[in-house]
Amino acid sequence: MDTPEVREVATRSSSWFPPMLDAPGFEHLIVESHGARIHVATIGEGDPVVLLHGFPAHWWQWRDIAPVIARDGYRVICPDLRGTGWTAADDPRIERETHHQDLLALLDVLRIERARILAHDLGAISANQLAYAHPERVRSLVQLSVPPMFMPFSLKLVGGFRHMPALLWHRRGRSLAGLFDPSHIAHPLPDETIAAYLSPMVRPEVDGAVRRLFRHIAIPVSMQLARGTFARQRLLPPTLAVFGRRDHPWDEPLIRRLCGDLSRHAERYELAFVDDAAHFITDDAPSEVAALVLDWLERTT
Template identity: 60%
Template structure:
């Protein structure tokens, strides 16, 4: 447990070496990384898996969550842990905080890997609207309502064991975590979506070397990524795209070994190096 003003953060830590911070998605917590963190740590890194505000076993004095609340929390946590600069891996809702850190405080990030979320400079298209159909029920989430359907097809490539789902959802038995669902969606996700739709990030430049990873079965995103992320060199110094077969949105459960492999390769290639002149874009969209 790490104490910062107004927050008691639960952080799982393992390994020794350069710091790597793993930011979980929704409705998950630090345990999302249980099959990935050991591989990264074994490669010579010290891995930090914090439960972000409104998730896991982190406790907040003030339950209100705004668009950049988790960024302030993360910066406070990094300072408390004496981490000046770290490698960054994020998934789903955790990527919102990764966006903020990479754009606002690039000096704190060596290299970043973001999972199952397009770059912040994406453009909106009617073709990706099905990717948002799961949001309205979460915006109107009622305390006590089950979120087990979040881990069903089409969000996973294969059925997830019941005990795994229960472990992901265990913190929701705490009232403050259950009521935070609406707060996260209304206070952070919706305002961030508006910022993305306005093109705010397309007026900025991403300087942190970033790898974007999608499961092939993460539809509609993987099918239309090339369309919504055209001309990436205009918006980023160094960004690449990778695709994992037999994986959907919850890629850390579907393909943990491949996620760890891609992550370590990216850190080795670009964590300490200057960006290359040429920026690669997503592969062309293939006919369905």
């Protein structure tokens, strides 16, 4: 579609497949731009805060966190990244910059000049791409469960990529429920919560995108990190990186040692660590994450 369009769609509309998950207070939009029909859940009014989910999640990852941010006077915008959730695209191809370009298009269509961004896991890749390439569009950034992009690679970090092989060779129809194992989450999730996260996998477009997301985004960007691509640039937007203390191998002593002097690589960069939380920190500790985010938003006004 050549002309960008924003359409509001009711939660219980028959146009959603699978049926849209419900969460109190959220409204749902379809943003059409450049051949993509991006599903966006929004809540609240005020300055925009964009929340980018991780994998294998979608907008519903923020169901407990977005309302807390909204109550503090923000408009919280939660898109489903291409290849996930209820977003659809004419072209199924996914390349290294695809989510980054979709994010730029989304900001343009919604007329957001500068956004505060909160991102987890896979979403943190596009958030950082935007922050490095277009710092004028990012007011501040909080990234969850992902190391600073300028951090040097160490063999001690290899364990953090243990899930990659299965995703690089994902077979259609194979369940991803195993990702929510005790090595990734501190507090086991109810079966219905895992089912909600994985419900869009019934869409062939989403199931078929798993390999592409990791072969064409996660791995290439990881290689950039290992080659020091981002370490040779300077990060301008103020950024907070948050980890769960049970998210190995991203242990605080190792992360702080590898990062060294943060001011060498960024104008303003801080690290924070949350007790009793692992990789899926938004499910393990939503209240703690929301509090850290609100504090960062206030301190980077």
